[in-house]
Amino acid sequence: MTAQDGPDILLIEDNRSDADLTTRALVKGGFNERVLWVQDGVEALDFLRGTGDYQGRDTRRLPKLVLLDLKMPRLDGFDVLRALKADERTRSIPIVVLTSSNQTRDVAESYRLGANGYVTKPIDFAKLTLTISQIANYWLRINQVPK
Amino acid sequence: MNGAAAELDRLTYAVSHDLRAPVRAVIGYAAVFDEDYSAQLDDEGRRLLAIISREAQRTMSMIDALLDLSRIGRHVTADKPLDMTSMVRAVAIEVASEPLVTVDVLPASSGDPDLIRRVWSNLLANAVTATKSQPAARIRVWATQESDRIVYHVGDNGIGFDMSGVDRLFAVFQKLHHDREFPGLGSGLAVVKQIVSRHGGAVWAEGRVEDGATFSFALPIGHAQ
Numbered sequence: 001m002t003a004q005d006g007p008d009i010l011l012i013e014d015n016r017s018d019a020d021l022t023t024r025a026l027v028k029g030g031f032n033e034r035v036l037w038v039q040d041g042v043e044a045l046d047f048l049r050g051t052g053d054y055q056g057r058d059t060r061r062l063p064k065l066v067l068l069d070l071k072m073p074r075l076d077g078f079d080v081l082r083a084l085k086a087d088e089r090t091r092s093i094p095i096v097v098l099t100s101s102n103q104t105r106d107v108a109e110s111y112r113l114g115a116n117g118y119v120t121k122p123i124d125f126a127k128l129t130l131t132i133s134q135i136a137n138y139w140l141r142i143n144q145v146p147k
Numbered sequence: 148m149n150g151a152a153a154e155l156d157r158l159t160y161a162v163s164h165d166l167r168a169p170v171r172a173v174i175g176y177a178a179v180f181d182e183d184y185s186a187q188l189d190d191e192g193r194r195l196l197a198i199i200s201r202e203a204q205r206t207m208s209m210i211d212a213l214l215d216l217s218r219i220g221r222h223v224t225a226d227k228p229l230d231m232t233s234m235v236r237a238v239a240i241e242v243a244s245e246p247l248v249t250v251d252v253l254p255a256s257s258g259d260p261d262l263i264r265r266v267w268s269n270l271l272a273n274a275v276t277a278t279k280s281q282p283a284a285r286i287r288v289w290a291t292q293e294s295d296r297i298v299y300h301v302g303d304n305g306i307g308f309d310m311s312g313v314d315r316l317f318a319v320f321q322k323l324h325h326d327r328e329f330p331g332l333g334s335g336l337a338v339v340k341q342i343v344s345r346h347g348g349a350v351w352a353e354g355r356v357e358d359g360a361t362f363s364f365a366l367p368i369g370h371a372q
Binding site: 015017018021024100121123124125126128 | 164167168169171172174175176178179182204207
């Protein structure tokens, strides 16, 4: 099974370098789970719903964790949160907002829309590795979601 | 803020925000490169990599300082009573490791507590830095009352400055001293000026080389913005 079939982590991030560094941080932290990177909210929803470029994909297996950027073209992070939390099938997927914004209103809006966590991306790579590892450890190894 | 200034501020914010992503990438990849490849580099290679990393981090700090200034410019200031004596004494304890700050009883004022606290914090931190090599360092805070405003002063007997550069003192990233004497980006006094301006006040400074400095700011009585 490839990450395309059923990733453990769905990384929704429009910036290629940020996505690459986040993936590297996961590997460095010892998380070899399957990660799928999608570049915006439209691609994320297509993937989860099996529509668009992902037409016909087996959508039964859901990611155990979504890492979500906020500021993205086409469909931003808030739109993704709104869509995933409104859908019975995807409501219980843990969504951690991972963003460069530390603005109070972005934190408040994310939680209002049902985010399970909000983390500002550390600039220092060692701190990023530690932070991503702690997030992944909690949501993939410790937390339980409805079967 | 008038239309042109507001537009400039929006531009500053947008540019600063968008610049963070590529600079963050440089910092991140420099760290990855260091971890994965530094063993294959010679000393000169490692030195150059350290410079790339350090300068990228300095750039990020400058971008964050610009964003900070921009946020202060857009911040809706509260207008609350301010017990300046208590505020300054609390800040002095945080900023100075030993009791070298003398705080007179200061007239109360009104304004945004978080922002005015930053004014005191920046002015006192500067005074502490300016006096760090002074064997008998002295910092004093006092105030004078005028008919329509209260003027607060922070005086020190530190390294002072040349008055010919006074116009640059409150400009962002402008420094009158070398990093070894006065480390930092040179944004603290720009923040002070921005905050005091938001309160309808004024800031100025007087100093002499190697003979101390006094930084003053005036807040209008009955400030309301």
